[in-house]
Amino acid sequence: MVSRFWRKIPQRYNLVGTRCETCGRHFYPPRTFCPDCRRGGKIVDHWFTGEGKVTTYTVIRTASNQFEHATPYVLAIVELDEGPRLTAQIVCRPEEARIGMRVRRVFRRIAADGESGVIHYGTKFVPA
Amino acid sequence: MREVAVVGIGCTQFGEHWSASFRDLFVEAGALALNDAGISGEQIDALYVGNMSAGRFIEQEHIGALIADYAGLASNHTPSTRVEAACASGGLAFRQAAIAVASGMEDVVVAAGVEKMTDVGTGASVDTLAGAADREWEGFAGATFPGLYAMIATDYMHRHSLTREQLAQVAVKNHANGARNPIAQFRQEITIDTVLNSSLVADPLRLFDCSPITDGAAAVVVVPLERAREFTDAPVRMLASAQASDTIALHDRRDISTLDATIAAGRRALKLARLEHADIDLVEVHDCFTIAEICAIEDLGFCAKGEAGRLTEEGVTARDGGLPVNVSGGLKACGHPVGATGIKQICEVVQQIRGEAGRRQVDTEIGMTHNVGGTGATVVVHILGAC
Numbered sequence: 001m002v003s004r005f006w007r008k009i010p011q012r013y014n015l016v017g018t019r020c021e022t023c024g025r026h027f028y029p030p031r032t033f034c035p036d037c038r039r040g041g042k043i044v045d046h047w048f049t050g051e052g053k054v055t056t057y058t059v060i061r062t063a064s065n066q067f068e069h070a071t072p073y074v075l076a077i078v079e080l081d082e083g084p085r086l087t088a089q090i091v092c093r094p095e096e097a098r099i100g101m102r103v104r105r106v107f108r109r110i111a112a113d114g115e116s117g118v119i120h121y122g123t124k125f126v127p128a
Numbered sequence: 129m130r131e132v133a134v135v136g137i138g139c140t141q142f143g144e145h146w147s148a149s150f151r152d153l154f155v156e157a158g159a160l161a162l163n164d165a166g167i168s169g170e171q172i173d174a175l176y177v178g179n180m181s182a183g184r185f186i187e188q189e190h191i192g193a194l195i196a197d198y199a200g201l202a203s204n205h206t207p208s209t210r211v212e213a214a215c216a217s218g219g220l221a222f223r224q225a226a227i228a229v230a231s232g233m234e235d236v237v238v239a240a241g242v243e244k245m246t247d248v249g250t251g252a253s254v255d256t257l258a259g260a261a262d263r264e265w266e267g268f269a270g271a272t273f274p275g276l277y278a279m280i281a282t283d284y285m286h287r288h289s290l291t292r293e294q295l296a297q298v299a300v301k302n303h304a305n306g307a308r309n310p311i312a313q314f315r316q317e318i319t320i321d322t323v324l325n326s327s328l329v330a331d332p333l334r335l336f337d338c339s340p341i342t343d344g345a346a347a348v349v350v351v352p353l354e355r356a357r358e359f360t361d362a363p364v365r366m367l368a369s370a371q372a373s374d375t376i377a378l379h380d381r382r383d384i385s386t387l388d389a390t391i392a393a394g395r396r397a398l399k400l401a402r403l404e405h406a407d408i409d410l411v412e413v414h415d416c417f418t419i420a421e422i423c424a425i426e427d428l429g430f431c432a433k434g435e436a437g438r439l440t441e442e443g444v445t446a447r448d449g450g451l452p453v454n455v456s457g458g459l460k461a462c463g464h465p466v467g468a469t470g471i472k473q474i475c476e477v478v479q480q481i482r483g484e485a486g487r488r489q490v491d492t493e494i495g496m497t498h499n500v501g502g503t504g505a506t507v508v509v510h511i512l513g514a515c
Contacts, residue, residue, distance in 0.1 A: 056384055058275050065255060077378065087262075087266045110268065
């Protein structure tokens with residue numbers, strides 16, 4: 001349980017994804033294999049600026065047990081300025097969310113494994 | 129490659145079966161299908177069973193052997209294989225059975241689907257279903273399955289013409305159909321206000337935009353077409369089977385509100401069957417949410433992007449319309465025991481072609497099924513026709 005979360009700490013805490021040096025395409029969530037260049041790709045780590053805009057969003061009212069305490073929360077697909085899109089929460093009031101709004105990444109508590117388990121930190125976005 | 133026919137179908141009641149277990153459900157569906165085909169268990173060469181998540185719903189894996197055992201086939205040592213592609217598990221099980229028969233490897237094959245979802249609470253169920261999407265990069269952030277389809281709806285409504293009332297009409301239409309289906313979980317008609325006044329699950333989707341949590345099982349018997357009349361006077365021929373994949377995560381799609389895998393599988397199925405859209409008399413699509421039916425009608429190519437809402441409002445997709453969609457009640461009203469749904473779709477089209485659909489009968493020679501896994505990472509399309 002812990003290792004599954006722990007091994008992705010650089011990616012989750014600091015928005016570290018990857019980039020293919022062969023074609024220049026950026027990946028977040030990170031990929032270790034370029035779908036365009038396949039075996040001809042050369043993948044290296046890439047630190048994203050964390051700036052982007054909302055592609056689409058919803059307000060989650062019914063959540064799984066881990067997120068029940070947080071409802072209602074805004075969930076969005078954010079397109080980073082470098083190109084890739086990811087799914088993340090937006091820290092704003094539900095009525096503030098709109099398509100195209102500029103956002104920037106922040107480090108936040110996401111969820112926890114029960115009362116005494118590991119706390120999951122990661123990336124959320126706030127209106128820029 | 130041999131042609132393939134369906135000679136037997138069976139489906140349990142869909143709903144909350146507090147008193148029936150996973151085993152009870154698939155035994156019932158299997159017995160119905162075998163009885164319909166007029167065969168006994170020892171004639172079965174192989175079983176393919178669609179099941180999404182018995183591991184999390186009832187903490188049981190190794191479903192293939194379990195089913196063969198409780199179907200009374202352990203002493204026959206009948207090969208039995210579990211097939212999993214989230215909500216498309218049933219459609220994929222049917223495809224695997226068809227491939228086994230078409231190849232000549234097996235002759236009499238049962239394709240089944242089963243899901244027992246109500247042995248866990250709603251929170252656990254929501255979490256299990258979220259596993260149909262990307263657990264590491266969608267679920268981790270707090271995405272629920274309705275939440276992902278809600279983001280499809282938000283994107284769609286921003287870019288195309290679709291009113292909230294048109295979206296609600298999908299549920300109204302499917303409940304009207306479900307009211308005529310004896311196995312449906314919901315057999316009550318509803319109004320647009322029922323949908324619009326129901327609680328929000330994930331904006332803009334409300335409770336009545338969502339398919340329910342359901343227990344149920346379905347099974348069909350697949351044989352080579354050349355042997356079909358040994359079993360029935362009314363065999364139904366498989367005209368095409370197509371399957372396509374796409375990115376597991378919604379955020380990685382080319383277009384958020386287009387299911388490219390639906391486009392790919394739909395085109396391939398029509399090409400294999402050498403048919404045009406106008407040849408299809410009815411279609412059972414994967415309406416896990418109202419927006420999913422809108423996208424399915426368009427992505428299968430029955431109309432242009434942005435037109436399905438208007439067609440739904442005008443009644444074109446109603447039971448008595450030009451293109452009946454989800455005459456069974458769909459996932460919305462008939463219910464959605466995830467692994468069983470794809471097989472139930474086959475059962476519905478077979479019943480319609482045989483003329484055995486009772487109060488929901490539509491004049492049908494050729495029908496299509498469309499079964500989606502996740503938010504569109506797997507799509508399975510079948511076309512069936514009268515012999």
